[in-house]
Amino acid sequence: MPMNIPLWAQLINLLAAVLLLLAFAMLAQRRVLTLINLFAAQGFALACSTAIVAFATHQPHLYWSVGLTLVLKVLVLPWLLHRLIVRLDVKWDVEGLINIPTTMLLGIVLVVFAFNLALPISQLANTVTRATLGIAMASVMLAFLMMITRRKAIPQVIGFLAMENGLFFAATSATYGMPMVVELGIGLDVLVAMLILGVFFFQIREQFDSLDLQHLEKLKE
Amino acid sequence: MIEILVMLGAPIAGAALLASIGAGKHAAEINVGTCLVTFIAAVALAVRVVAEGPLLLAGKIFFVDPFNVFLIALTAFVGLTTSIFSRPYMRIEQDLRHLTPGRLRLYHSMFQVFNFTMLLALSANNMGLLWVAMEAATLTTVLLISLYRTPASLEAAWKYFILCGVGIAQALFGTILLYFAAEKVLGAGGGALLWTELDSVKGELEPTVLSLAFVFLLVGYGTKVGLVPLHNWLPDAHAEGPTPVSAVLSGLLLNVALYAVVRCKVLVEGSAQTSFARTLMMGFGLLSLVTASLLLLRQKDIKRLFAYSSIEHMGILTFAFGMGGPIASFAGLLHMTVHSLTKSAIFFAVGHATQKAGTQLMDGIRGLVSISPLIGWGLALGALAILGMPPFGVFASEFLILTTAMHDQPWATPFLLLALGLAFAAVVAKVQPMVFGATTAKRLPFRPLMFPVFAHLALVLMLGLWIPPVLADWYRQAAKLIG
Numbered sequence: 220m221p222m223n224i225p226l227w228a229q230l231i232n233l234l235a236a237v238l239l240l241l242a243f244a245m246l247a248q249r250r251v252l253t254l255i256n257l258f259a260a261q262g263f264a265l266a267c268s269t270a271i272v273a274f275a276t277h278q279p280h281l282y283w284s285v286g287l288t289l290v291l292k293v294l295v296l297p298w299l300l301h302r303l304i305v306r307l308d309v310k311w312d313v314e315g316l317i318n319i320p321t322t323m324l325l326g327i328v329l330v331v332f333a334f335n336l337a338l339p340i341s342q343l344a345n346t347v348t349r350a351t352l353g354i355a356m357a358s359v360m361l362a363f364l365m366m367i368t369r370r371k372a373i374p375q376v377i378g379f380l381a382m383e384n385g386l387f388f389a390a391t392s393a394t395y396g397m398p399m400v401v402e403l404g405i406g407l408d409v410l411v412a413m414l415i416l417g418v419f420f421f422q423i424r425e426q427f428d429s430l431d432l433q434h435l436e437k438l439k440e
Numbered sequence: 441m442i443e444i445l446v447m448l449g450a451p452i453a454g455a456a457l458l459a460s461i462g463a464g465k466h467a468a469e470i471n472v473g474t475c476l477v478t479f480i481a482a483v484a485l486a487v488r489v490v491a492e493g494p495l496l497l498a499g500k501i502f503f504v505d506p507f508n509v510f511l512i513a514l515t516a517f518v519g520l521t522t523s524i525f526s527r528p529y530m531r532i533e534q535d536l537r538h539l540t541p542g543r544l545r546l547y548h549s550m551f552q553v554f555n556f557t558m559l560l561a562l563s564a565n566n567m568g569l570l571w572v573a574m575e576a577a578t579l580t581t582v583l584l585i586s587l588y589r590t591p592a593s594l595e596a597a598w599k600y601f602i603l604c605g606v607g608i609a610q611a612l613f614g615t616i617l618l619y620f621a622a623e624k625v626l627g628a629g630g631g632a633l634l635w636t637e638l639d640s641v642k643g644e645l646e647p648t649v650l651s652l653a654f655v656f657l658l659v660g661y662g663t664k665v666g667l668v669p670l671h672n673w674l675p676d677a678h679a680e681g682p683t684p685v686s687a688v689l690s691g692l693l694l695n696v697a698l699y700a701v702v703r704c705k706v707l708v709e710g711s712a713q714t715s716f717a718r719t720l721m722m723g724f725g726l727l728s729l730v731t732a733s734l735l736l737l738r739q740k741d742i743k744r745l746f747a748y749s750s751i752e753h754m755g756i757l758t759f760a761f762g763m764g765g766p767i768a769s770f771a772g773l774l775h776m777t778v779h780s781l782t783k784s785a786i787f788f789a790v791g792h793a794t795q796k797a798g799t800q801l802m803d804g805i806r807g808l809v810s811i812s813p814l815i816g817w818g819l820a821l822g823a824l825a826i827l828g829m830p831p832f833g834v835f836a837s838e839f840l841i842l843t844t845a846m847h848d849q850p851w852a853t854p855f856l857l858l859a860l861g862l863a864f865a866a867v868v869a870k871v872q873p874m875v876f877g878a879t880t881a882k883r884l885p886f887r888p889l890m891f892p893v894f895a896h897l898a899l900v901l902m903l904g905l906w907i908p909p910v911l912a913d914w915y916r917q918a919a920k921l922i923g
Contacts, residue, residue: 245521315480339648344620359613363606375602386679389613398633401568405612412605417578419586423598426591435595438676 227275228347234268235351238388239330242361245381246326247319250372251312255300258377261384264291269391272348274396284396285289286416287406288387296380296413303417304373326361333357344393352392359385370431372423376416383409442502443488447481447516448559450474455552460546468527471548474895478555480641482516485509503565507918509771510911511699512562514777518691518784521553521892526551526684529891531554531794533682539750543587544567547682547884554580554688558696567633569698571608571615571742573707577693578604585681596676603673604663611660611700617653618707621645635703642710654708654717657701658724664697666751666773667758668728679800683791686743690750691784695776698754702761702922709764709923721762726855727756733859741800742790745870746783747906749826757857760841761922762816763849769919771840774907778900779826779835785896786822789815792888793874802870807879816875818893823871825900827864833903 224232241261248254266288273281304310337353344352359382366378383405392395397405420430427434444811454474458467486509489495530547533539538548557580578601584599615633622632622860625644631637638645666674678686695722701721708717732752739745752774760772792815797805799810809816825832828839838860845852909917 287477300556328820335914340620340652343646343649345624359609366602366606374600379602379605379609381608386612386616390616393616395621397568397616397619398566398629400566401572401615401633404569404572405575406581408572411576411579415582416601419594419597419601420580422586422589423594426589426594432871434591435598438592438595438599438680 224288225275225345227271230353231268234264235354235392237264238268238358238384239361241340242358242381242385243326244280246322246361246365249314249317249319251304251314251371252310254374254377255297255304258300258384259261259293259297260382261381262288262297263385265388266293266331267402268351268388269396272391272395274346276347278395279434280399281391281396283399284387284391284402287402290382291406291410295410299413299417300373300377303420305394307420307430309430310371312373314369314371314374317370322364322368326364329360329364330357333360340393346393347394348392348395352389355372355385355389355392357385358388370434372420372439375432376413380409380413443481444497444502444563447478447485447512448556448563449760450481451552451556451559455549456555457762458552459545459549462541467545467548468523468530471551472520472523472527472896473884474552475516475523475555479520482513482559483541486513496636500631500636501569502563503634503636504563505921506914506916507702508562508699510589510773510777510914510918511695512559514728514780515558515562515692515696518688518780521544521895522553522684522784522788523692525687525889525892526682527686528796528887529684529791530682531737536795538588546583547587549585550580550792551684551688553582558692560586561696562699565634565636567615567618567635567638567703568882570703571612574611574661574681574697574700575608576697578608578664581677581681581685581689581693583676584685587682587685588680590680592676593680596673596680600673600840602675603670607660607663607670608655609660610663613676614653614656614660614704617656618704621649621653621711635707638707639710642707645707645711647712647714650708650711651714651716654704655720657704658717658720661697661700661704664756665694665701665754665758666728667724667754668731668751669839671728671732671751674751675744675747678750679741679743681796683743683787684741686747687784687787687791689745690787691780692790694750694754695780698761698776701758705761706922718762718764720771722849722852723762723764724758725755725757726852728752729759729859730855733862733866736863737875739866739870740802742794742802743787743800744801745867746786746790746826748753749863749867750783752859753826755859756838756856758842759845759852763841763845764923765848766916766919768844768848769922770915771837771844772922773915773918774833774903775837775841778837778903781896781900782822782825782832782834784901785900786819786826787895788896789818789822792890793819796888802874805874808875810879812888814890815888818890818897819871820839820875821829821897822893823867825897827867828860831901831904833900836904
């Protein structure tokens with residue numbers, strides 16, 4: 220069987236596996252700085268796999284998507300985050316309160332769930348990349364889990380951005396990417412979100428003297 | 441074409457202008473002026489729809505039909521009255537040192553961007569563009585909610601961003617699935633996400649994928665509608681943001697999100713031919729209605745009280761659209777209109793009441809009628825209207841929804857009656873002492889601007905007694921579309 224799979228399809232599967240691995244790595248990472256680098260690496264894996272799909276299936280519009288991912292998720296957003304953590308002086312921050320083994324186990328359960336959820340859809344898909352849809356959904360869910368388990372502001376936001384990565388990957392796997400106007404719009408929204416949050420971090424810090432979200436649990440009902 | 445360009449261009453130009461001139465002397469006037477231009481353009485658009493029927497504009501990017509045209513007009517109208525209300529309100533806030541000029545500049549320009557995103561979401565034909573506009577609306581409101589930079593407002597804004605950000609990501613996944621199903625029928629490319637194209641081939645779309653897509657879309661946009669159990673952000677956001685923002689959040693943004701849900705529902709119903717989408721919407725609707733009415737009893741903060749009342753009404757609406765049928769959908773559309781008008785009027789009155797009392801806690805607000813009869817009566821009438829007292833319009837729409845439910849979904853009737861009864865008891869018991877109780881508070885040295893409150897309430901009263909034929913016609917056509 221494996222002999223029948225062309226090289227580029229194997230590469231896509233490999234990159235999908237890398238993407239999932241990076242999602243798990245982010246889930247288990249306590250250091251903010253490493254988290255940002257992992258996020259950039261995930262963006263790079265996403266761009267590579269999209270580029271291979273674009274090349275193999277002759278979908279020229281996907282190259283735009285590759286460019287957008289490279290510029291936004293590999294360069295601009297990580298650069299903004301780096302600047303932020305330097306200016307907020309949280310570069311060496313370590314998050315102590317998360318229970319890594321339990322989170323990882325939960326993550327595995329979520330991956331199984333995601334694969335089951337993706338099964339009926341990928342059976343209907345006629346793209347060559349349909350097998351990776353399960354991985355895409357799994358990385359969305361892992362990012363979601365990361366958002367829930369984190370108690371600090373910056374890791375939560377990185378979780379949010381990683382979720383967007385997973386969604387982009389899902390779009391490429393199921394349909395060879397969304398129409399251009401939509402992808403541009405999503406990219407713009409993500410960028411604006413990041414800029415707004417950057418400002419927001421400073422406000423939170425000014426008010427609470429930390430980026431720990433435990434201070435933000437006063438409002439009830 | 442020109443109408444929609446002006447309608448969408450004016451807020452953007454206004455936002456840029458307001459951001460550049462800062463909080464100068466005339467910023468509030470420019471804000472009102474921009475909203476006025478937007479409103480005139482929206483009315484012109486509505487007139488054209490009356491004359492020419494549904495419009496597809498700018499290479500099918502924009503689509504205006506009887507379902508969204510009245511929402512566009514309503515959004516522009518409430519945007520205008522809110523800007524009129526916010527002119528004196530925000531000036532007082534500045535005098536009370538709650539706001540610096542820099543924040544006021546942010547407020548004005550973000551108010552316009554927010555207006556723009558809602559109008560874009562309503563007029564977009566492309567489901568992807570609709571998503572982009574909804575996300576942009578989330579982002580602008582995050583800035584508006586955290587305007588006071590108090591610990592509580594920062595917390596509310598953060599909660600709002602995280603919850604709605606996650607929600608809107610679900611909606612994006614739903615949109616991807618929708619595109620996935622559509623692409624098989626319509627071919628790849630931009631056309632496959634156009635609502636008009638999707639609507640014409642909805643019978644051929646793969647039902648399993650569409651049902652799955654609808655779950656994600658309902659959860660995603662439902663977070664923004666404030667459906668229980670995804671409603672946590674809503675009361676905080678309403679209570680901690682400036683009052684004009686609470687008014688547009690409740691009056692407009694929730695409507696726009698619900699509009700997105702209903703558009704998706706039309707497609708799923710057409711594809712799946714089952715009652716799946718209906719059942720899901722009715723369930724979420726009833727749950728929201730009942731939960732919100734129970735929580736109403738426990739509120740101490742006046743803005744949180746009316747925020748929960750918004751969740752309650754969104755529950756009624758989701759239930760009505762889920763139930764479907766010509767009468768329930770007609771009533772739903774009417775209820776959307778009257779709820780927007782009434783709730784924003786209430787928030788205007790509440791805004792001035794809290795400024796007079798110096799607190800948002802209901803225990804601290806007493807005897808409004810003796811301090812300022814206009815505010816007192818405005819709040820009292822608004823509360824009666826929102827509780828569905830005849831002859832206000834809310835009575836008409838709730839009555840229609842209730843009677844249809846008795847006929848079509850009798851099992852839901854006890855829940856509806858119970859929730860409406862509880863809401864009535866809670867709101868009357870809390871509003872009555874605020875309006876008529878004894879007070880020792882002094883008169884404050886400013887005059888409230890109550891004209892927008894009474895203008896809204898007059899419209900709600902009119903809609904309870906007589907619905908203009910044009911509007912009734914739109915409702916009927918839209919109800920036919922919604923099914």
